Amino acid sequence: MYESHFGLREAPFGITPDTSFFFNSPHSQEALNTLLVAARSGEGFIKITGEVGTGKTLLCRKFMKTLGDGFVTAYLPNPLLEPRTLMLALAEELELQLAPDVDQHNLLKSLTARLLALAAQGKRVVLCVDEAQTIPEASLEALRLLTNLETEKRKLLQIVLFGQPELNQHLQAQSIRQLTQRITFQHDLGALSRDDMEYYLAYRLRVAGFTGARLFSKAAVRRLFAASGGIPRLINIMAHKAMLLAYGEGRQQVDDRHVKLAVKDTALLKRRGWPWLAAGLALAALAAAGAVLSYRLSL
Missing domain, CATH: 1.10.8 (Helicase, Ruva Protein; domain 3)
Known part of the structure; x- marks a missing residue:
């Protein structure tokens, strides 16, 4: 509406996560550097937390866009899913064609085969989970089990959790303490x-x-x-x-x-x-x- 009045090509203050507007503040640049170092080192779990509105989704998209051709990325924007549905969503992101009624054994077997095939091509797979504070504990445990898949050299799947500060409380549950111990890199986005x-x-x-x-x-x-x-x-x-x-x-x-x-x-x-x-x-x-x-x- 006001673009031509101010000599603009587009509105500058939209709230959609447009990576062309990614601003390298000390917080966001440090978080992006942390993500890139962690992804390239092949670690299992990475955690990014921040209050609502601090730019977690924009950071997530910038991170995925910055990763080079050696990476395959999967993105789950709404992880409020039970374990089987979450794994089906990951399979879809990895372009796996599965029967709607595939059983749990064959679902996991297909995911493993796909991850091994990508590893054989020299590709690293990174799953980015937005709004991670909403993931049920059972689904978090399913993600942890997926990160057990590895070659002699590295993990077949890395997972980045982007969530509000409630995610930290969520991860304190005794039932998922093994996952919490596997978070090797973390960063908190500030204002x-x-x-x-x-x-x-x-x-x-x-x-x-x-x-x-x-x-x-x-x-x-x-x-x-x-x-x-x-x-x-x-x-x-x-x-x-x-x-x-x-x-x-x-x-x-x-x-x-x-x-x-x-x-x-x-x-x-x-x-x-x-x-x-x-x-x-x-x-x-x-x-x-x-x-x-x-x-x-x-x-």
Whole structure:
């Protein structure tokens, strides 16, 4: 809506995990380096945790995209699955054609054969599990058993768990202590600092095609950081709304007042809690778009 007004090719503050907008903050770059080192060393389990909105899914996609041709990646975005269904999902990711009624023995046998075939081709297989805090304990144990598969040289399957801090509590269960002991690399994603957030705003705007001078005033940046706490998803939500408001007024710069209104509009989402952010954003975006249209028509 406002792209041409600000000289942009695309909207800079979407909440979809677009890897072209991946920002190398100290936290995200350290996490990416940890993932790449762990994957190339062939270790079994890797764990990445972070609060809602800190960029775990974006990091996951950047990691998979960065891995070279020597890797085959599988991705499970919703692992709230019982063990058999989870293994069927992995088989599908590895392009295995199986009968719908395949029994557990033949399912495991087929997975093993596929992993061995990929290893013979010199390929490493990495399974990335998003929202890992939702995995049932029985399914976590099934994943652990899969990592027992190995050649004389290395594991046939590496698993990266991306989850909210609740994942750490989940992994403390006595029944899956063997899995916890196999986590050899881990990293916790944190929020952006004030300075990092300034670079973050500038970076996303530049990727979106912005070539002008400062778009967010210093006062706007201060308020945005205070309201978001440096959480990238919240920054994106409020920055997007503030730009809509500036566009509605025909302004070329986002000032403190625009961010203040954006923060007020987002405060309800924050009070209701993080799990409702995505749904709330969709409604808020519609409301903001309607407000801008009404403003334009009244000019």
